[in-house]
Amino acid sequence: MTIGNRDDRQLPHTIMSRTIMHLDMDAFYAAIEQLDNPELVGKPVIVGASPDKRGVVATASYEARAFGVHSAMPSRTAGRLCPNGVFVPVRMSRYAEVSGQLMDVLESFTPLVEKISVDEAFMDVTGVLHLWKDALSLARAIKDRIRAELKLTGSIGVAPNKFLAKLSSDMDKPDGLTVAPTIEKEIIAFLAPLPVGRLWGVGGKTNERLNSLGIHTVEHIQQRPMEELRTILGERMAAHLSALAHGRDERSVETGNEEKSISNEMTYGEDCRDPARVRETLLRLAEKVSHRLRRSGKLATTAQIKLRFSDFRTITRQLPLQPATDNDRSLLNAAVELFEKENVREPIRLVGFGVSNLSRPGQARDEEQQLLFPALDSDLQDEKDTKLDHALDEIRERFGTGSVGRAGGKGRNR
Numbered sequence: 001m002t003i004g005n006r007d008d009r010q011l012p013h014t015i016m017s018r019t020i021m022h023l024d025m026d027a028f029y030a031a032i033e034q035l036d037n038p039e040l041v042g043k044p045v046i047v048g049a050s051p052d053k054r055g056v057v058a059t060a061s062y063e064a065r066a067f068g069v070h071s072a073m074p075s076r077t078a079g080r081l082c083p084n085g086v087f088v089p090v091r092m093s094r095y096a097e098v099s100g101q102l103m104d105v106l107e108s109f110t111p112l113v114e115k116i117s118v119d120e121a122f123m124d125v126t127g128v129l130h131l132w133k134d135a136l137s138l139a140r141a142i143k144d145r146i147r148a149e150l151k152l153t154g155s156i157g158v159a160p161n162k163f164l165a166k167l168s169s170d171m172d173k174p175d176g177l178t179v180a181p182t183i184e185k186e187i188i189a190f191l192a193p194l195p196v197g198r199l200w201g202v203g204g205k206t207n208e209r210l211n212s213l214g215i216h217t218v219e220h221i222q223q224r225p226m227e228e229l230r231t232i233l234g235e236r237m238a239a240h241l242s243a244l245a246h247g248r249d250e251r252s253v254e255t256g257n258e259e260k261s262i263s264n265e266m267t268y269g270e271d272c273r274d275p276a277r278v279r280e281t282l283l284r285l286a287e288k289v290s291h292r293l294r295r296s297g298k299l300a301t302t303a304q305i306k307l308r309f310s311d312f313r314t315i316t317r318q319l320p321l322q323p324a325t326d327n328d329r330s331l332l333n334a335a336v337e338l339f340e341k342e343n344v345r346e347p348i349r350l351v352g353f354g355v356s357n358l359s360r361p362g363q364a365r366d367e368e369q370q371l372l373f374p375a376l377d378s379d380l381q382d383e384k385d386t387k388l389d390h391a392l393d394e395i396r397e398r399f400g401t402g403s404v405g406r407a408g409g410k411g412r413n414r
């Protein structure tokens with residue numbers, strides 16, 4: 001068995017061909033706040049909205065987590081759980097700056113780095129292991145460099161695939177180093193006692209359903225015949241969970257991942273009971289998204305709205321965009337259509353708009369979606385919209401995103 005935490009045990013002979021690492025920084029936002037302000041070291045730091053305002057916790061230091069505070073928790077709840085907590089606002093530009101430095105450190109060890117978020121990444125170190133005594137030595141060297149250059153700590157999981165690496169990085173936080181087994185029978189034994197919810201793809205509802213059928217641990221998945229799993233979960237999910245339960249994951253580390261979606265959302269200070277005001281907010285968010293979409297040089301084929309009610313119940317609704325687009329007119333029309341279909345009468349806490357299924361102009365899937373015989377007046381209108389969009393973009397970039405919009409008033413007709 002090769003579960004290593006900061007010790008000198010060596011990796012056994014491996015029957016797997018890849019060595020993947022997953023790095024997960026420890027309370028990244030809060031750690032940076034403590035780094036920049038030493039007076040906060042050792043104190044329960046909570047990054048997010050203040051407890052007297054509407055908003056949520058972005059992250060919390062381990063001192064605050066001891067009180068039950070966690071990310072995505074309403075700030076008011078965090079304030080009740082941790083009365084002495086030090087609330088600080090999110091400084092995303094600072095976190096992004098440190099994240100860039102972090103990725104530079106990782107890429108100095110291997111060019112195969114897949115950034116998952118500002119504080120998380122996969123590394124394929126298979127091709128550079130010959131430069132090190134073993135994977136454990138390399139993982140320690142990465143941790144030491146992060147500590148020395150960034151004055152931060154992170155936890156690393158070492159494994160033969162991405163699933164096991166990510167699972168391992170969470171086993172000894174903070175500042176942990178866990179090496180998963182590499183021999184098949186040991187991998188199965190390693191996974192067996194874990195809750196079934198630790199498998200990727202098992203969300204709340206799936207977990208409840210599995211538990212109701214007596215499936216509580218990964219071992220229960222390992223022991224169930226595939227025919228039974230197919231009956232319970234369907235062909236695709238059964239195959240997926242069975243593979244993970246046996247430690248199989250063939251995904252490779254992908255470098256240079258492009259943005260797959262773009263979205264903006266806003267939380268009201270007090271629940272909004274005016275549908276016209278919510279509609280206006282939604283349109284402003286759609287304009288911001290379309291501006292970001294054009295800056296990315298991509299087109300979207302799906303639009304989505306998000307509505308969160310006063311009881312935290314959240315719904316999302318989406319519709320396809322045909323052809324793929326980046327212009328204001330199409331996205332604003334989509335936002336209005338989606339919102340009006342819901343006929344909302346309840347107070348709204350949060351509203352959001354986003355686009356997904358992004359692609360570059362000229363890619364095959366975009367070309368397939370183009371209308372075969374677009375009307376001439378449609379072409380002329382699209383050309384006018386494009387010129388107007390770019391003119392507005394120039395004004396926004398010069399004077400700020402709120403400096404100009406397509407139209408004023410509740411209707412914002414164009």
